[in-house]
Amino acid sequence: MSTTFPSGGAPAAAPVMPDVMPTRIARKGITGYIFRNPTIAIGGFLLLLLIFVAVFAPFLWTKDPTALAPAMRTRAPSERWWFGTDMLGRDVYSRVLYGTRVSLIVGFGVAFFASVIGLTIGLISGFVRWADSIIMRVMDGLMSIPSILLAIALMALTRGSVGNVILAITVAEIPRVSRLVRGVVLSLREQPYVEAAIASGTRTPVIIWRHILPNTLAPMIVQATYICASAMIAEAILSFIGAGTPPIIPSWGNIMAEGRALWQVKPYIVFFPAIFLSITVLAVNLVGDGLRDSLDPRLAKRV
Amino acid sequence: MALLEVDNLQTHFRTPDGGVNRAVDGLSFSVEAGETVAIVGESGCGKSVTSMSILRLIPEPPGKIAGQIRFNGKNLLEMSDREMRAIRGNEISMIFQEPMTSLNPVLSIGNQIGEALVLHQGLSKREAEAKAVEMLTLVGIPAPDKRVKEYPHQLSGGMRQRVMIAIALACNPKLLIADEPTTALDVTIQAQILDLMRDLKHRVGAAIVLITHDLGVVAEVAERVIVMYAGRKVEEAPVGELFNNPKHPYTKGLLGAVPKLGSSLTGESTRLAEIPGLVPSLKNKIQGCVFAGRCPEATELCREINPALELKAPRHQAACHYATKEAVAA
Amino acid sequence: MFAYIVRRILATIPVMAIVALFVFSLLYIAPGDPAAVIAGDQATPADVERIRASLGLDRPFVVRFGEWVFRIIQGDLGLSIFTNLPVTRMIAQRIEPTLSLMVVTLVLAITIAVPMGVVAAWKSGSLIDRMVMGFAVLGFSVPVFVVGYLLAYVFALELDWLPVQGYTPISNGLWPWFQNLILPAVALGGVYIALIARITRATMMEILQQDYIRTARAKGAGQTTILFLHALKNAAVPIVTIIGIGLAGLIGGAVVTESVFAIPGLGRLTVDAILRRDYPVIQGVILLFSFVYVLVNLLIDLSYTLFDPRIRY
Numbered sequence: 001m002s003t004t005f006p007s008g009g010a011p012a013a014a015p016v017m018p019d020v021m022p023t024r025i026a027r028k029g030i031t032g033y034i035f036r037n038p039t040i041a042i043g044g045f046l047l048l049l050l051i052f053v054a055v056f057a058p059f060l061w062t063k064d065p066t067a068l069a070p071a072m073r074t075r076a077p078s079e080r081w082w083f084g085t086d087m088l089g090r091d092v093y094s095r096v097l098y099g100t101r102v103s104l105i106v107g108f109g110v111a112f113f114a115s116v117i118g119l120t121i122g123l124i125s126g127f128v129r130w131a132d133s134i135i136m137r138v139m140d141g142l143m144s145i146p147s148i149l150l151a152i153a154l155m156a157l158t159r160g161s162v163g164n165v166i167l168a169i170t171v172a173e174i175p176r177v178s179r180l181v182r183g184v185v186l187s188l189r190e191q192p193y194v195e196a197a198i199a200s201g202t203r204t205p206v207i208i209w210r211h212i213l214p215n216t217l218a219p220m221i222v223q224a225t226y227i228c229a230s231a232m233i234a235e236a237i238l239s240f241i242g243a244g245t246p247p248i249i250p251s252w253g254n255i256m257a258e259g260r261a262l263w264q265v266k267p268y269i270v271f272f273p274a275i276f277l278s279i280t281v282l283a284v285n286l287v288g289d290g291l292r293d294s295l296d297p298r299l300a301k302r303v
Numbered sequence: 304m305a306l307l308e309v310d311n312l313q314t315h316f317r318t319p320d321g322g323v324n325r326a327v328d329g330l331s332f333s334v335e336a337g338e339t340v341a342i343v344g345e346s347g348c349g350k351s352v353t354s355m356s357i358l359r360l361i362p363e364p365p366g367k368i369a370g371q372i373r374f375n376g377k378n379l380l381e382m383s384d385r386e387m388r389a390i391r392g393n394e395i396s397m398i399f400q401e402p403m404t405s406l407n408p409v410l411s412i413g414n415q416i417g418e419a420l421v422l423h424q425g426l427s428k429r430e431a432e433a434k435a436v437e438m439l440t441l442v443g444i445p446a447p448d449k450r451v452k453e454y455p456h457q458l459s460g461g462m463r464q465r466v467m468i469a470i471a472l473a474c475n476p477k478l479l480i481a482d483e484p485t486t487a488l489d490v491t492i493q494a495q496i497l498d499l500m501r502d503l504k505h506r507v508g509a510a511i512v513l514i515t516h517d518l519g520v521v522a523e524v525a526e527r528v529i530v531m532y533a534g535r536k537v538e539e540a541p542v543g544e545l546f547n548n549p550k551h552p553y554t555k556g557l558l559g560a561v562p563k564l565g566s567s568l569t570g571e572s573t574r575l576a577e578i579p580g581l582v583p584s585l586k587n588k589i590q591g592c593v594f595a596g597r598c599p600e601a602t603e604l605c606r607e608i609n610p611a612l613e614l615k616a617p618r619h620q621a622a623c624h625y626a627t628k629e630a631v632a633a
Numbered sequence: 634m635f636a637y638i639v640r641r642i643l644a645t646i647p648v649m650a651i652v653a654l655f656v657f658s659l660l661y662i663a664p665g666d667p668a669a670v671i672a673g674d675q676a677t678p679a680d681v682e683r684i685r686a687s688l689g690l691d692r693p694f695v696v697r698f699g700e701w702v703f704r705i706i707q708g709d710l711g712l713s714i715f716t717n718l719p720v721t722r723m724i725a726q727r728i729e730p731t732l733s734l735m736v737v738t739l740v741l742a743i744t745i746a747v748p749m750g751v752v753a754a755w756k757s758g759s760l761i762d763r764m765v766m767g768f769a770v771l772g773f774s775v776p777v778f779v780v781g782y783l784l785a786y787v788f789a790l791e792l793d794w795l796p797v798q799g800y801t802p803i804s805n806g807l808w809p810w811f812q813n814l815i816l817p818a819v820a821l822g823g824v825y826i827a828l829i830a831r832i833t834r835a836t837m838m839e840i841l842q843q844d845y846i847r848t849a850r851a852k853g854a855g856q857t858t859i860l861f862l863h864a865l866k867n868a869a870v871p872i873v874t875i876i877g878i879g880l881a882g883l884i885g886g887a888v889v890t891e892s893v894f895a896i897p898g899l900g901r902l903t904v905d906a907i908l909r910r911d912y913p914v915i916q917g918v919i920l921l922f923s924f925v926y927v928l929v930n931l932l933i934d935l936s937y938t939l940f941d942p943r944i945r946y
Contacts, residue, residue, distance in 0.1 A: 011624050012611035013608045013609060013611055017328050017329040019323050019325070020313050020369040023323050024321030140647075140651070141655065142651070143881075144648055145926075146884040146885040146922055146926065148884075148885030149885060149919050152903065153919055155907070156907050156915055157662065157663055237778070237889050240892070241892055241907070243904075271782070274783075282770065285773055364758075388853045390853070399847065404844040405844040405845055406845055407867070408867065408941070409866045409940065410863070410866070415848075418849075422852070422854065467848070
């Protein structure tokens with residue numbers, strides 16, 4: 001450079017400033033996603049594993065979970081009975097593995113039905129002015145009955161069966177979903193683009209399909225995972241206190257209820273289903289947290 | 304020795320994607336006791352980060368401060384938290400841009416003014432409240448003995464900024480940092496607050512660092528001006544010198560962007576001169592002059608070599624290869 | 634202010650009415666005919682019909698509901714089918730253990746959870762924060778009876794520090810009473826602690842970003858003052874709200890906890906009533922719990938003005 005400068009002399013360079021912290025390079029691709037969302041990866045893996053166990057329970061070295069063997073009562077865990085046997089000589093390992101089925105069916109079933117019904121009620125409440133106050137009063141009333149008690153009360157009316165358990169817990173969960181959906185609908189209705197659609201005479205079903213449902217989906221999915229988790233716990237609690245699935249069905253709550261009388265001397269009968277239940281609920285909750293963080297950052301900030 | 308000497312200050316932030324945001328990169332300046340220095344620049348140029356860095360209010364992480372900030376000769380960056388707390392609100396205090404949100408909504412006005420007094424001067428709650436009433440009178444709030452028991456939501460924006468000033472001045476600080484103290488206020492209130500600050504400055508004798516993007520405010524209250532661009536100082540001069548004889552193209556651009564009264568009548572262009580382009584992202588290292596991308600006079604040289612700050616006239620620094628140098632004693 | 638309180642109290646009436654309607658319907662549609670039970674095996678259909686008429690069971694739903702509500706307002710919850718005792722008396726006998734358990738759990742949970750959430754928010758992203766959040770996920774995931782058995786196994790059976798099961802009335806001394814409640818309260822408190830800690834953390838994180846926290850810092854206030862005076866007071870409304878809402882879960886959990894620790898409280902009464910299909914007792918317990926829940930949440934609503942001067946009625 002041989003130009004002359006108005007300032008005269010050679011160009012003076014400013015000192016170069018080093019960074020006070022190093023640059024970190026973010027990972028990309030699947031490993032990057034797992035690295036950034038470890039909860040969803042761990043939870044998802046555990047959940048898949050449990051679904052596998054539920055589906056293939058008969059092939060995972062199990063015996064008939066209901067086969068009685070009075071001579072082999074309350075055996076401690078060993079090579080022959082991995083988780084020991086209960087007071088009727090049934091194999092706890094097999095019962096616990098089959099119990100995965102009940103827990104997952106109830107969890108997913110309640111999550112599905114509560115979401116669908118709650119969504120419907122929430123949409124009606126958000127769009128039909130005169131129905132809103134009635135529906136919300138009813139929901140307020142149902143919500144002021146502790147949900148386990150509500151489920152217990154409903155179970156007291158019917159025979160114990162998996163279907164009735166799903167029904168009872170679903171009823172107890174519906175108010176929460178309805179309120180969530182209604183909240184989303186009411187806030188979306190205030191949005192200029194929805195107001196514009198309403199003003200330009202778009203029919204309500206179209207508005208719901210185009211504007212409301214897509215925006216409700218993310219919080220609904222997150223909510224559904226939490227409902228799934230709490231339904232699994234609720235099922236176990238109901239069965240544990242004798243108001244859930246009939247004793248013939250090996251559910252974790254039932255296994256624990258049966259092991260209850262002996263738990264001080266034979267704690268393993270209670271602990272194995274307890275561990276499975278905790279891990280299952282944990283897996284669902286981790287998936288829920290992970291989904292919440294990546295689907296709905298606004299929600300993630302709040303809770 | 305100057306009251307405040309900022310030496311090669313760097314405040315960097317970790318960005319969520321792992322990169323580094325160089326909000327302030329190698330800033331040096333000093334403030335004499337009782338002096339009023341303005342730091343001007345567009346939003347995002349690092350002037351607020353500078354003010355927060357002086358009081359070490361930058362959350363670390365994601366931020367990190369390097370360099371030296373000497374107050375009365377002692378480096379604030381090397382102080383313990385306890386020593387730093389003894390300085391905040393006592394020897395150096397600060398007024399923020401947002402009077403609406405800068406006061407705690409659940410604590411009474413008196414409580415919030417008195418807090419610094421209880422902390423730094425060991426006053427009892429009762430004494431602090433009496434002093435708070437005094438401070439409210441000083442900043443011109445009517446019915447101070449009633450207001451002292453009220454909560455921020457019961458006050459208007461201008462009133463709240465007066466309360467903020469009362470909090471800042473409660474312990475007679477040696478240095479007051481005012482970060483855009485009038486930006487959020489109505490024009491008439493702005494003038495009142497500026498008058499108040501000028502008046503109090505004479506009474507209290509504190510040095511002021513005024514952070515602003517409003518050149519009108521600068522002309523009114525500052526003695527010396529520092530122009531910042533993209534985290535660096537590009538020009539510094541006494542206020543009259545800067546307005547009459549700007550050296551850096553950026554400063555010229557800023558002055559050109561100020562509307563002049565009656566300009567539409569004199570037949571001049573009614574459009575304000577604007578500086579084309581955007582402030583460069585501070586997430587990337589900038590080669591060459593930081594202003595080169597927007598500078599009308601930039602050359603190849605500007606894009607390659609970052610100009611050093613040089614004395615271009617007495618007490619007048621600028622960082623531009625092409626700024627004319629006047630007779631300066633070397 | 635007074636008008637607001639009255640309005641809020643009136644607003645709880647429809648909620649309680651829905652609860653009452655639900656609970657009454659429970660008995661109404663419950664399987665089994667009380668008249669047939671009373672009449673016995675030998676009775677003819679005519680006898681059953683006469684008894685039904687004398688009990689007033691043949692009148693319309695609305696009339697019976699009205700009567701039933703009227704009786705409840707007078708404090709009459711009916712007779713237990715199983716013991717033939719007044720339900721109110723059965724509840725009164727069992728209320729102390731449940732109340733003790735809930736109060737101890739509440740105090741324990743709040744004193745642990747709030748500081749936990751505050752520290753997690755302050756040190757957000759740090760190891761402590763991760764541990765608190767991890768604990769919260771565990772708290773939500775491990776059901777109360779699992780925690781209960783685990784605690785009882787470790788601290789009672791293995792270490793022999795605390796009693797395994799049972800309840801000692803408070804009249805037998807404060808320490809024996811408390812000793813028996815420690816493990817159940819910790820077990821029951823798990824979910825509650827997780828809930829409160831999470832809300833506290835989330836609220837505090839948002840508040841610590843606020844400008845007024847920066848002002849407090851610029852004043853030279855210490856970390857403890859900033860967290861517990863400037864920030865926590867602003868976070869109080871969401872925190873007390875979640876404490877009230879979480880009470881529902883606490884009530885449900887108490888039913889299970891009492892089963893695990895053999896505490897003769899309302900939870901046990903409920904479980905026994907279900908097994909015996911003793912509907913009047915189930916009704917009474919649900920009504921009582923729901924009433925307490927609504928009442929507590931009403932009080933919490935009214936307490937907002939204590940924390941936030943902006944809330945005026």
